[in-house]
Amino acid sequence: MPADLPSVAEVQATLAADPSLKCVVCYARISFDGRAKDAHGIEDQHRELAAKAKGLGWLVVYRYTDNDKSASKEEVIRDDFEQMLVDLTTGRTPEGYPVHGVMAINDDRLYRRPGDWERYLRAFTVQPERVYYDSNGLQDLYAEGFEVKGLVGVAMSLAETRKKQRRSRSSHHNRAIRGQSVSAWRPFGWDDDKITLRPAEAAAIRKAVKDVVAGASVSEITTQWKEAKFLTSRGNAFQYATVKQVLLNARLCGYREIKGELVRGEDGQPIVGEWQAVVTPKEWFAVVSTIRARGRGTGQPRGGLVHKYLLTGILRCGSVADDGSACNNKMIGIKSNDWLTYRHAYMCKKTVDGGCNKTYKRGDETDKHIERLVRAKLKKDAAAAAKDVPDWTRGDELEAALRRRKALEQRWQTGQIDDETFFRNLPALDALVKELRADEASHLALVVAAEAATSDIDVEWQGKTLTQRREMIKGALHAIIAEPGGKGRKPFDVNQLKPVWRSSE
Numbered sequence: 005m006p007a008d009l010p011s012v013a014e015v016q017a018t019l020a021a022d023p024s025l026k027c028v029v030c031y032a033r034i035s036f037d038g039r040a041k042d043a044h045g046i047e048d049q050h051r052e053l054a055a056k057a058k059g060l061g062w063l064v065v066y067r068y069t070d071n072d073k074s075a076s077k078e079e080v081i082r083d084d085f086e087q088m089l090v091d092l093t094t095g096r097t098p099e100g101y102p103v104h105g106v107m108a109i110n111d112d113r114l115y116r117r118p119g120d121w122e123r124y125l126r127a128f129t130v131q132p133e134r135v136y137y138d139s140n141g142l143q144d145l146y147a148e149g150f151e152v153k154g155l156v157g158v159a160m161s162l163a164e165t166r167k168k169q170r171r172s173r174s175s176h177h178n179r180a181i182r183g184q185s186v187s188a189w190r191p192f193g194w195d196d197d198k199i200t201l202r203p204a205e206a207a208a209i210r211k212a213v214k215d216v217v218a219g220a221s222v223s224e225i226t227t228q229w230k231e232a233k234f235l236t237s238r239g240n241a242f243q244y245a246t247v248k249q250v251l252l253n254a255r256l257c258g259y260r261e262i263k264g265e266l267v268r269g270e271d272g273q274p275i276v277g278e279w280q281a282v283v284t285p286k287e288w289f290a291v292v293s294t295i296r297a298r299g300r301g302t303g304q305p306r307g308g309l310v311h312k313y314l315l316t317g318i319l320r321c322g323s324v325a326d327d328g329s330a331c332n333n334k335m336i337g338i339k340s341n342d343w344l345t346y347r348h349a350y351m352c353k354k355t356v357d358g359g360c361n362k363t364y365k366r367g368d369e370t371d372k373h374i375e376r377l378v379r380a381k382l383k384k385d386a387a388a389a390a391k392d393v394p395d396w397t398r399g400d401e402l403e404a405a406l407r408r409r410k411a412l413e414q415r416w417q418t419g420q421i422d423d424e425t426f427f428r429n430l431p432a433l434d435a436l437v438k439e440l441r442a443d444e445a446s447h448l449a450l451v452v453a454a455e456a457a458t459s460d461i462d463v464e465w466q467g468k469t470l471t472q473r474r475e476m477i478k479g480a481l482h483a484i485i486a487e488p489g490g491k492g493r494k495p496f497d498v499n500q501l502k503p504v505w506r507s508s509e
Contacts, residue, residue, distance in 0.1 A: 005099065006054070006064055012100045015063070019102070026062045026135055028105040029097065030054070031088060033070040033113045046071050053107045056137065065101035066091070075116040085114070092127035105135030113138075189237040192250055199279040208234060209282045212251060213291045222248050222295065223464045244466075251295060257281050257288035313337025313348050314371045314470060315484065318477060321352035322487040322502065323362040333359040335486060337367065350486065363488045369496040370486075375465070375473070377503055378480050382461045402440040409433040482506055 010018070019025055032049035046069050057064050068084035075082065091097050092106070106128065108114050115121040128134060128145055136143045190196050193205045212225045222244055229242045236246055254261040258281035259274040274285075283291075311317065319335040335350045348367035353359030412433065416426035465473070485502040 005066055005097075005101075009063075009065060009101075015065070015101060026060075026104040027065045027102050028057060028062045028107050028135065028137075029066040029068060029088060029091070029103055030057070030064055030107045031068045031070075031085070031114055032109070033073060033075060033082070033085070035072070035074045049109045049113070052109065057107060060137070062105070062107075062135075064107075065103070066097040066099075075112070075114075075120065078117070085120070089123055089127040092124075093130050095131055103134075105137070107137045110139050191253075191255060192234075192237055193256070193282055194279060201280045201282065205234065206282050208232065209250065209256060212247070213256070213283050213287055216251065217287070217290045217294050221464050222251070223466065225251075227463055248295065251291055254288065255279065256283050257285040259285065259288075311337070311470070311474065313350070313367060314473060315350060315367075315374060315477070318474070318481065318484060319350050319365070319370070319486050320483045321360060321363045322485040322500075323352065323360050325360070331360040331362070335359075335363065335365075340367065363486050365486050365489070365501075366496055369498075370501065373498050373501060374477065374481075374484060374503070378477050379461050379465055381480050381505070382476070396444060398440055398443060402437070402444065405433060405436045405440060409437060480506060 015027065019027075030050060030053040032046045032053070034045040034049075050067055050069075054064055068088045070082040070084045073082050074080050075085075087098075088106075091103055095103055097103060106114075115124055125145060128136070132146070134145070136145050190198060193202060193209050194200065195202050208229060212220075212228075216222065216225065226242055226244050226247045229247060234242060236242060240246075250256075254274075255277065258276050258279065260277050314337075315335075316337040317334045321331040321333045321335055323331040325331070331352060333352055335352050337348055337350055340346055340349045344366075346366045346368045350365045350367055350370060352361055352363045354361045409430070412421075412426060412429055415421045416423070465476075482504040485504065487500040487502070489497065489500060
């Protein structure tokens with residue numbers, strides 16, 4: 005709302021005294037806010053509309069804004085545009101101000117697709133005698149034939165938009181063929197000219213490529229880059245997806261790609277760009293192959309059922325009937341009621357669906373407990389796989405060898421033994437100390453490896469998708485038996501969850 009807007013009661017009183025007053029709403033939109041992201045284009049539109057409303061004697065009661073949002077792309081949701089349609093239909097803003105009209109700099113700020121035009125016109129004309137203003141002046145949206153006129157305008161706007169998109173794609177491809185950089189933003193690893201490397205970022209990428217090929221996870225790289233305070237080209241902290249995007253980009257080895265496909269010349273060979281490469285093509289192909297191989301079989305099953313909740317089908321009802329038989333049906337995840345503090349729950353199916361409908365568990369606590377159990381099990385297995393490292397038991401032997409060597413040196417320095425005796429006995433003691441220290445170092449390496457194996461589980465778990473987490477849980481557990489909590493609202497009890505591990509432990 006405008007800062008100087010009178011209260012609803014004051015506006016209602018003014019309308020009673022002057023029924024000709026028009027309370028209008030303003031809509032501003034811009035498709036691309038530029039790199040500054042300061043919304044200056046939106047502010048300019050609202051300022052111009054406010055000045056025009058003042059000249060017309062209208063009162064602006066609400067300003068709708070969709071910044072950095074396209075009106076021609078079907079997948080883009082314009083929240084304020086949708087809210088405006090609701091308010092036009094009800095005839096009031098969310099605060100209760102009446103809506104007698106709409107103002108926009110141009111009609112293509114409001115709509116660029118036929119469906120949006122039809123929805124807007126329908127909402128606008130719910131009430132009679134509303135006013136509409138754009139850069140062409142006052143428009144009568146109730147006039148006969150205006151609906152068709154609007155559709156013609158939308159069609160012309162769509163045609164122009166698609167023409168621009170075709171020209172942009174053609175220009176993009178031609179520049180790619182020439183090996184020119186077409187990045188709108190400075191790519192991570194390169195300087196502002198998009199050609200010269202930034203040493204620190206490039207070194208981090210090279211290390212990440214080598215580490216991933218050697219077995220490190222993308223989650224580990226993400227953690228390392230966050231700890232190093234690296235930021236994306238847009239100034240955001242790195243996430244799993246953005247790190248993966250950097251490593252899969254052919255730009256790293258100097259190649260050019262469009263929508264995941266390498267751009268090739270007439271000879272079939274990849275086009276080499278004008279920018280400096282970070283790694284060799286061989287290294288880039290290796291890291292791409294490694295990352296993609298890890299994802300096979302763990303993603304969304306094609307054509308299969310994708311579960312929305314972590315433990316759907318893994319939890320089993322532990323309710324026992326009067327005859328002693330267990331229900332044992334797979335429990336399903338459901339959205340919880342709005343008044344509850346948690347968002348989902350698990351319940352046994354209804355009797356008509358083969359269940360007993362007697363077991364219900366809140367979802368967040370159940371998920372948290374099972375995830376903690378499974379991570380602990382995975383850590384234990386990882387540590388065992390790395391090696392079950394016992395305590396190093398040769399510490400006393402090392403200390404004794406060090407004392408004997410020191411004593412030998414003291415006897416030689418004080419003249420108690422001659423040079424021949426000293427140098428005859430010293431090599432054996434040196435070799436023993438060296439062997440014991442090497443054994444201690446090897447033991448420490450095993451300890452570190454075991455610790456690293458257990459600590460990586462939590463890091464990697466955070467980077468897993470819901471489907472991947474389900475697969476890891478199913479790999480560790482046959483099922484989880486959920487016992488009924490009884491009637492009435494009771495505190496969550498983890499003891500009512502009985503994991504059935506796949507191992508005998």
